[in-house]
Amino acid sequence: MFVPKLYRSEDMDVMREIIKENSFALLISSVDKIRATHSMMMLNENDPENVYIETHISRVNPQARTLKNGDEVLCDFLGSHAYISSSWYDHINVSTWNYEAVQIYGKVELMNHDELYAHLEKLTSKYENFQQCPVMVKDMGKEFVEKEMKGAFGMKILPTEIFIKQKLSQNRKENDFQNIILHLEESTDDNARKIAEKMKLIKKK
Numbered sequence: 001m002f003v004p005k006l007y008r009s010e011d012m013d014v015m016r017e018i019i020k021e022n023s024f025a026l027l028i029s030s031v032d033k034i035r036a037t038h039s040m041m042m043l044n045e046n047d048p049e050n051v052y053i054e055t056h057i058s059r060v061n062p063q064a065r066t067l068k069n070g071d072e073v074l075c076d077f078l079g080s081h082a083y084i085s086s087s088w089y090d091h092i093n094v095s096t097w098n099y100e101a102v103q104i105y106g107k108v109e110l111m112n113h114d115e116l117y118a119h120l121e122k123l124t125s126k127y128e129n130f131q132q133c134p135v136m137v138k139d140m141g142k143e144f145v146e147k148e149m150k151g152a153f154g155m156k157i158l159p160t161e162i163f164i165k166q167k168l169s170q171n172r173k174e175n176d177f178q179n180i181i182l183h184l185e186e187s188t189d190d191n192a193r194k195i196a197e198k199m200k201l202i203k204k205k
Helices: 012-021 062-066 113-128 142-149 174-185 190-204
Strands: 024-029 035-044 052-058 072-084 096-110 152-167
Touching (some): 012 035, 012 072, 012 096, 012 152, 024 062, 035 062, 035 113, 052 062, 052 113, 072 152, 072 190, 096 190, 113 142, 113 152
Antiparallel strands (some): 024 072, 052 152, 072 096, 096 152
């Protein structure tokens, strides 16, 4: 991901928020050819000194058949994003897109049985907690879960490079910047309104 200095962030809290709110991300590899799979990802921070991504894909997925310990992959997270119309400036200019994104390059470490089981427990709990009648892994029975696990390819991704991008009209003069916020706030799109809030936060820093 190309990240001009103006849009580059080193804020790990921004990274955590983007990953937490946009967990269905792209797992990209190029062992034999370029392959990409959308998968649920979680940031594991049990050890603050060794944070990593954990995820799983189908074992019959060709991407799973090529990955092994030590292979490099890319995890691509797209956060909030919104169209910025050229009509919102007080001068002629091009339209653009404001957005937040995180890309993490890392080395694959395949999960063992117990790690995959724990991963599925955490992942299920994260999303089932909000259901009216949640069904947790423990409710499914260990025998059933372990049978289903045979079809899952679990992996940890140990980061080697982290890129955080916040393209939020930082290059615009104050009048245009505020006008963009006003138009985004008037939108019925949740993403647009969220970008407006992020722009306000950027301005306070």
